[in-house]
Amino acid sequence: MSWITGVGLTSFGRHEGKSSLDLMALAATAALGDAGLTRRSVDGLVSRHGSDVVGCAQPSERSARRIVQPIPSVLASDATPRCASMASADRQMICDATLVCGYATTMPHIMLATLFAEHFGVQPRYAHAVQAGGATGFALIMLAHLVVAGGAADHVLVAAGENRLSGQTRDMTLQTLAQAGHARYEVPLGATVPAYYGLVASRYMHEFSTTERDLAELAVLMRRHAGSHPGAQLRAALTVDDVLASPPVALPLKRMDCCPISDGAAAFIISREPLSAHSLRIIGTAQRHSHQHVSAAADLVSRHRSDVVGCAQPSERSARRIAQPIPSVLASDATPRCASMASADRQMIGDATLAHYGAKDAMARAMTQAGVDLRDVGYAAIYDSFTITLAILLEEIGLCARGQAGQAAAAGRFSADGELPLNTHGGLLSYGHCGVAGALAHLAEAHLQMTRRAGARQIAREPAVAMLHGDGGIMSSHISLILERTR
Structure with missing residues (x-):
């Protein structure tokens, strides 16, 4: 404890x-x-x-x-x-x-x-x-x-x-962020982190009919929350039309779909x-690391009995498509990733099912350790480097249905006075992102809200349990925390 x-x-x-x-x-x-x-x-x-x-x-x-x-x-x-x-x-x-x-x-x-x-x-x-x-x-x-x-x-x-x-200069930032890609298979193509998330966004939107307007709703929500926090980097009012009209960064992601760089x-x-x-008690923690590079990530849909990266599964929409296993980036180029798997693990069994990046598993194990479920959670702090990041995590964890995060935000579910307040400091998208401390700002806000020290931002409800989730790389490293207020 x-x-x-x-x-x-x-x-x-x-x-x-x-x-x-x-x-x-x-x-x-x-x-x-x-x-x-x-x-x-x-x-x-x-x-x-x-x-x-x-x-x-x-x-x-x-x-x-x-x-x-x-x-x-x-x-x-x-x-x-x-x-x-x-x-x-x-x-x-x-x-x-x-x-x-x-x-x-x-x-x-x-x-x-x-x-x-x-x-x-x-x-x-x-x-x-x-x-x-x-x-x-x-x-x-x-x-x-x-x-x-x-x-x-x-x-x-x-x-x-x-x-x-x-x-650091803009060029130094771009060079640093580019290193998230695989040195042989991705970096030579010139992509940076926004481009990788743009690829993820395109595929996710195709599978689940998410629209750019849906993603914009999440940016607007974070900006509204940041507007009442004096420490937030971006506080000016923002509308869905503002987000949609902002310059493209890595389509479908635009400037306002991306977090700012901060100190x-x-x-x-x-x-x-x-x-x-x-004082708040930490009652649940868990991790899940599904891949390192986006080119080695499991397809959003695959056909096998677990989330093992590299054995592919199609979605309902593409049930007739069976993806080719990704070659291993750790072994020789001639060795397929699945070559060293047990035959049972390589077997393509079952109907087409949805694969997960790892957030669902990490959060489920953290909640099991804590002895709680989603119905007990009164505050959520979810990583939001891009609007698509937030949408995927909210949906994979189970806080709303696939393709529905933006609509849920527009309906007020995640507002400060909503059913499940979310990132009431403005998240990475508006409070700002300075690296490691970016996600920790989510924890600071959760702590202040649960101990009723958030000042003008204080939510009306008094949550006894909060969930927090962080994402590293390109949806590759997932860490979940569960906090409890005991007094």
């Missing part, structure tokens, strides 16, 4: 002059403060007590003899050593910290977790950096949950952030026990 006891989130947009590490430090300091673990409380415990929280201390029975190092100022100039202004007693290099963080495309360091620890002025006994594309944020939370639940730490600081908007950061404290009335 673990609890989210502290939340820190910066505004998203342009933070000129702030490095990725600076932004992460700002969010981390806010999360520690939200958990009630302040510099002042550390000073009172510095002589004999500590905890597993990075840089802050509330003693546990197991760590009563530990001494932790307080947090230095995150507002000092980059030229100032982080510990320079600390009292000599505070500079003692005796620290018992636990830290996990994500990657940053503007700082591709091979040891980012310890790089941030040094910048933040701590010496963790456990540090871990994770990479799972857009799903990385929730992967960090799941890892921290497992570390705490397994008894390896009392508290873990999760930190992520990036100056993706101000810290920003988010951080969380994951603890073994609740520290305040606004």
